[in-house]
Amino acid sequence: MNHYEKKIINKTPHPVNLLVGDKVFTFPKADDPIRLSSEEVLSANIGNDDYTFPVYTVKYGSGNMPEQENGVAYIVSALVKNAYPDRPDLLIPHGLVRDHDGNIIGCRGFAQ
Numbered sequence: 001m002n003h004y005e006k007k008i009i010n011k012t013p014h015p016v017n018l019l020v021g022d023k024v025f026t027f028p029k030a031d032d033p034i035r036l037s038s039e040e041v042l043s044a045n046i047g048n049d050d051y052t053f054p055v056y057t058v059k060y061g062s063g064n065m066p067e068q069e070n071g072v073a074y075i076v077s078a079l080v081k082n083a084y085p086d087r088p089d090l091l092i093p094h095g096l097v098r099d100h101d102g103n104i105i106g107c108r109g110f111a112q
Helices: 077-083
Strands: 009-011 018-020 025-029 038-047 051-061 072-075 088-098 104-111
Touching: 009 025, 018 088, 038 077, 051 077, 077 088
Parallel strands: 009 072, 018 104, 072 088
Antiparallel strands: 018 025, 038 051, 088 104
16 A cells, blocks of 8 residues: 555535544535536437437547646546546545435545
């Protein structure tokens, strides 16, 4: 296991709470979250005689990614991380913690 110092910047549109022991570390939401470009094409309609629902094929492209910077890690969505699998500086919330209603209230760590 590696241990090293990093500045962690949240690049998601919502705050991220990291729950470690009895402490909560909150990373404020980003004013400029990373967004991926997307292109959607109607690929099918499914349903029956009473209703139909559209089904789209969505292709995601590049995003407004910051340059890699030594000593900096970015919290991003799984969608962004999957679009940039070779970026070791991207972290996604891992070990989600939910309240009694099932709402996500934080995470226990990060995944790369």
